[in-house]
Amino acid sequence: MNWRAIRAVIGKDLKVVIRSKMIMGTTIGVSLMMLVLIPSILSAATLFMPEATTNDIDEIMAMMPEELKGMFDNRHPAEVFFEYAITYMFAPLFLIVPLMVSTVIAADSFVGERERKTMEALLHSPITNWELLVAKMLTAWIAALVVSLVGFVLYGIVANLFGLQILGYLFFPTPMWLLLVFWVSPAVAAVGLGLSVLISTRVNTFQEAYQTSGMAVVPVVALMFAQLLGGLYLSNVFALIMGLAVWVIAAAILWFGARTFERERLIARL
Amino acid sequence: MNGTPAIITRSLTRRFGELTAVDNLAIEVGQGEIFGFLGHNGAGKTTTIRLLNGVLEPSGGSIQVLGLDPMHQGPQLRRRTGVLTENPSLDERMTARENLTFYANLYDVPVDRVKPRIEELLETFELQERADEKVGGYSKGMKQRLALVRSLIHEPELIFLDEPTSGLDPIASKGVRDLIRHMSQEEGRTIFLCTHNLVEAQRLCTRVAVLEHGKLLAIGTPGELGERFGHRQRLEVEIDPATRALALEKLNQMEGIYEIAEENGVVSFGGGAHARVPEIVASLVAAGVRIHRVTPQEPSLEDVYFALHGEQTEMEAVR
Numbered sequence: 001m002n003w004r005a006i007r008a009v010i011g012k013d014l015k016v017v018i019r020s021k022m023i024m025g026t027t028i029g030v031s032l033m034m035l036v037l038i039p040s041i042l043s044a045a046t047l048f049m050p051e052a053t054t055n056d057i058d059e060i061m062a063m064m065p066e067e068l069k070g071m072f073d074n075r076h077p078a079e080v081f082f083e084y085a086i087t088y089m090f091a092p093l094f095l096i097v098p099l100m101v102s103t104v105i106a107a108d109s110f111v112g113e114r115e116r117k118t119m120e121a122l123l124h125s126p127i128t129n130w131e132l133l134v135a136k137m138l139t140a141w142i143a144a145l146v147v148s149l150v151g152f153v154l155y156g157i158v159a160n161l162f163g164l165q166i167l168g169y170l171f172f173p174t175p176m177w178l179l180l181v182f183w184v185s186p187a188v189a190a191v192g193l194g195l196s197v198l199i200s201t202r203v204n205t206f207q208e209a210y211q212t213s214g215m216a217v218v219p220v221v222a223l224m225f226a227q228l229l230g231g232l233y234l235s236n237v238f239a240l241i242m243g244l245a246v247w248v249i250a251a252a253i254l255w256f257g258a259r260t261f262e263r264e265r266l267i268a269r270l
Numbered sequence: 271m272n273g274t275p276a277i278i279t280r281s282l283t284r285r286f287g288e289l290t291a292v293d294n295l296a297i298e299v300g301q302g303e304i305f306g307f308l309g310h311n312g313a314g315k316t317t318t319i320r321l322l323n324g325v326l327e328p329s330g331g332s333i334q335v336l337g338l339d340p341m342h343q344g345p346q347l348r349r350r351t352g353v354l355t356e357n358p359s360l361d362e363r364m365t366a367r368e369n370l371t372f373y374a375n376l377y378d379v380p381v382d383r384v385k386p387r388i389e390e391l392l393e394t395f396e397l398q399e400r401a402d403e404k405v406g407g408y409s410k411g412m413k414q415r416l417a418l419v420r421s422l423i424h425e426p427e428l429i430f431l432d433e434p435t436s437g438l439d440p441i442a443s444k445g446v447r448d449l450i451r452h453m454s455q456e457e458g459r460t461i462f463l464c465t466h467n468l469v470e471a472q473r474l475c476t477r478v479a480v481l482e483h484g485k486l487l488a489i490g491t492p493g494e495l496g497e498r499f500g501h502r503q504r505l506e507v508e509i510d511p512a513t514r515a516l517a518l519e520k521l522n523q524m525e526g527i528y529e530i531a532e533e534n535g536v537v538s539f540g541g542g543a544h545a546r547v548p549e550i551v552a553s554l555v556a557a558g559v560r561i562h563r564v565t566p567q568e569p570s571l572e573d574v575y576f577a578l579h580g581e582q583t584e585m586e587a588v589r
Contacts, residue, residue, distance in 0.1 A: 008375035016363050121359035121420065123325050125376045126348040263344075267325050 001134075005127045009135035010142070013109050017143065023108060027101050027147055034093045035155040039086060043162035046082040065233050082166045086159045087174055091234045092224035094180060097151050098189035099216055102144035106196030107209035109136045114266070115206055123263050133261045137193055137254070144189035152181045179239040187246035191216055194253030201265045274337065276301045276428050276460040277322060281331035284317055284484075291317040293484040294331070299477075304454045304461040306475030306492075308468065308574070314484035315464035316356055319430045322462070323351055336428055349377065352426035354434055356464075358417035362406035366397055366416050369405060370423055377424035391419045394449075410437040418446065422453075428460045429453065435470060447474055468574060472496070480574055487578045498577060504529075504567040505542030505550065510560035511535045520557040524550065542566065 017023050072080040113119045159172035195213035203209050226232050277299035284292040292314045299305040307315050320326040324340030324347050333340050338347045360369050374384040392398045395415045414437050435443040453459045465471050471478050472492040480487040509517050517537050521527050526541040
């Protein structure tokens, strides 16, 4: 492995990503909206929750699994709603961040390179297919993890600032969120970039690549709805098993993606 | 040719579905040679470079470049070759220095040599002043120069140049041609020059191969090829308009002269090979034509194709 070449590709790709207003705008905008703005609005609304909404909270509690009901028994409706929303409702939304970041960066890195006509010189260089693939995957993966981590810290600040006022103590991060950030989120990012690699030899533009691999968001949204409708909730065990399942899926996608990543195929599409 | 050839291909073929982009190509390029690969767009020049540099796999035949097999020793080979692609292939969101630093690292240029090498090349190609600007703002010529610099960053033994003077003004083109000569003659590098510019190939190359639809039409020194299509050389003769009729009458009587045209006192015609010029001029003067100037027209790639196809047709007729 020529690590100098790999480092060079990662450095170049990250530099280009940071300079791209479109990528940075999407990444920062969506992350702030999902992890800071919406939780802040919802938490602020909880502070001024009129007693009349108590019935709505009762409805939400009625749909909760028994284990959660036990946790929230005999507590003020505002506390229940706040803790439930911050701990469980937003958890799937958080997963959209690594997925989006890895997808958008991988799409730009693999397909965008071809679209900008910078791929040919790269393919004529001594870097091997494997080194190029590893470099480009690491770029998207590292970026997704960094953005997720920063998003997690910001989300934690919002959660605890409002938590202090509503609950009276610091409650975040919960063990489930730690699993989400350090176990599930890297796997989700790997799925996003794996899909981008897989389709990179089949599509011609960044937009096509981004939109196609963006389909991976569907299961995450489904998880959110399943939770809202009371079908399941993100317990520690569930997060652990879900992480494992996503890692297996990511490994399979990356394996197939790596097999299609050949100089021959890449240059044939130039 | 000096020593072992830098490039050897035997029956090299590459197909894309129904299309045969390179068809049974057999060439040898000597070390230190400037080898011209002449052909129109779509003739198979770029595909040949990709095959020779181990980026594409051949459908048939064999290749040896710098003693290596490009398909199995691609990374080792590409460390020793430089490529100026047809498109500059530069990252326009980065500066010239950043682009060059990236490729210096990719080609494993010794760390302490990266900066001096970049500065040296930027100076040679007069790109220093705008080296910290994003490449997106460069003119086509500047991008071409920068792409050329990139192909030289690791001091390759063999350089593939795909239309190196395309988009350059005449002064910059001359600069590039001088550099190509310097790299070959002074530094001993081998140059594989793809071009559709016949004059450029004649001026620069030690040998030229003519390619059409992936097939090798002819190969030889520019002199040898010139002899083969030289009989199709066109001449332009500027005459006194008062003697126009005499000139046209005399030319029509002369053997081997064809496609005679006249415009504003300038008569042009084919069949004016270098060796025949004194005879043609003497005949016109003897007929009373007053000649002001005689200019041989540079043959175009079409002339070469036409001449070579003509030869093939003649040979087939003889058979």
